[in-house]
Amino acid sequence: MQEYTYKNGVQTCEDTVTSAPSVPVFRQDLEAPLAVGSHVVFSGTPADDVQREVNGQLHVNFSNWQARFLLTCRGGHAPSVRRSPRLYPCRVTFNIGAGDDVAVHVDARLPQRCVVRNTRRRGAWGPQETAAFRPFPFASGRPFVVEALVGENDTLWAVDGLHYCEYAHRNPSPLAAAPGSGAAAAPLWLELIGARDVSIDVRRGEEYPKLAPPWPEVPSRRDLEAPASRDEPSWPPNARALLPQGVPPEHQLVVKGRLRALLHSFRVELTTGCQEWPRPDVALHFELRAYFESYRPRQLVVLNSRSDGAWGEERRQRSAAMIPSTNVNYILIVTIA
Template identity: 30%
Template sequence: MAVICYLLFSIGGDLFEIADVFISSGASFAECRNYLLCKRREQLIRYYIAQYSKQEELTTIMSTESIDSCEFAYQDSPKSPGSISLDKSSSTEVVYTLENITEVSPGLSFVISGSILLTCERFSINLMLKNSDLALHFNPRLPQNYIVRNCRVKGIWGKEEVASPLSFNLHRGQKFNIQILVTDKEFLMCVNGRHFNSFKHRLPYKKICALEVKGDVKDVLVEQVYTETYPDIVLDDIQQVSKENFHISELSDTNYKMMPYTGRLGEYFTNGKSLLIRGRVKLLPHSFFLNLQTNHYVWPHPNILFHLNPRFGSVGGKHVICRNSWFNGKWDREERSENLTDFMPGKTFHLKIACTDVSYQVYLNDKLIAEFFFRENPRRVETVYIQGDIRVYDVLLESDC
């Protein structure tokens, strides 16, 4: 009953619609609610586009960066149910300042920890230049469940970035730990032990001279640490199963992996072995990708022996399946095909990547959908990385014996 009352309140009476989506898709109540909210949000965007002729007026209401993310930024306004919140209230009090930062170079990390107030609306971490320009403005907004990234030059804000593959994981009354790593091309950000996103440099990072923390947080501490690898995470050990003793029906749809997913292979992924992924496509999918790569780091960039990237934007049930590899700091030649597949919004799937003596063969629900011939020795693969608009229940390594 509590769930029904919550849904009636949060969806605004659309219980029959959410029930229909729930029954037809098999998704959770929370995902069905997000699906309907996203539909309403798209309607609001179209409304504002019709009302405002200038793009600048639209971007004052919301950032278009978030449109591409299923983890969207949306909040009902008490004065106008179903509208986008335009609340500008936030604490601007400086709670911590680190000055006289010297020798900012690739590999330098700022590790910021503290506690989030029970009344927190938002807080910010700013990497500052001498003229008060901001090379990075990192701004979590808790009511909306998203994090704004931006820069400021001569008092003028740049274009916001808010989309992210990582679910929002900052909560009132809890501690937080944020790592910001400087690389030669961008900032990399890790939130509570998980890589969150990147922000390309718009100002010279070598001119950063101070760091300040503002807003509704307390007990803030900042460390400066040089590191050779990023991030430092705990990997999921991929379970090994025998083809003779394993059946796909044994897999569960109740427990799911944290996304993005990073798993460690316990042995070489070579001829005769298969990687099994059991998952479900989100209700509003754009794409996802799976990498077979040399290590689990984001920086330095790992070599990727096989990059599989299904994209769901095609019309008529066809999906673009892209394949590629990454070596020596760049992508190689892309291979792509457009096929009718069993990838459907809200539906479960079984993906199998079989390693042969010459290639990776990709099967979706036991149907061959793609093949990728080796460009490097498959024995170099150590890690499986998955990111995008799917929920992953199981990742297993299957062998012949």
């Protein structure tokens, strides 16, 4: 699985998110607590026109917006700074709160092109998380639909129908007010900051991502060297596809790709569904873990399967000798019992 990380250049400045009244804030109190399977849908557009006028002067909220400054020097006069009239939206923030705390804080920062996740408890922020499964999905002026699925141990986040990241529950958890959680009930609320045309919908989820596009089918070729047909899809990183008839007898599943320059890991799975939740059964889990004891001449390959949410016993072997930044072919021979 390809993983994107945007750790460099990320500032620890969550406390400035709600510091200025000019930032649009949409908050919704929850009448019923969140539970496992709760599905929250945020929609809106990153606001690009937030400004306010005080005593005839234009003031820009710099906690949520970035303005361009120009340095000018005329003759022997001291340099002067003037602001360009164009405003740049800096962040869109999604919060799941529990009482006075923030159980899940998801902050999309447009200048750094990263999405930061965190939790605030008793006024103190924890360590940030920034790794994601896809490139940065937000853009100024472009509408978005963000899905959040509350699981037993984590919260899953999708943008425009594609899974983006997951965030393990901390203290407090978004399930803090759920019956039987073992903790004192805390009123929950949802918040979306820095967007316009906002809507928030909460319901029971049956599948996540609910807004996922139709998945393509794995094409069939005569042999390994046969050229691709015109109707074959263009495969993005972290691709998913359907095998409506499974792997036919006397056929092989071939995966082609190019390894990353900084090879960490990747996996190929045959599952009973393309959704992220409920977790599908995994008939075959093939994972190359190049990060584990990377000094050794061959990389670790792990084989496993998952049924009813439980993983079996791993089979490990050091049989891969992958070279970063090279093209590879993986041939998975699937035997139907």
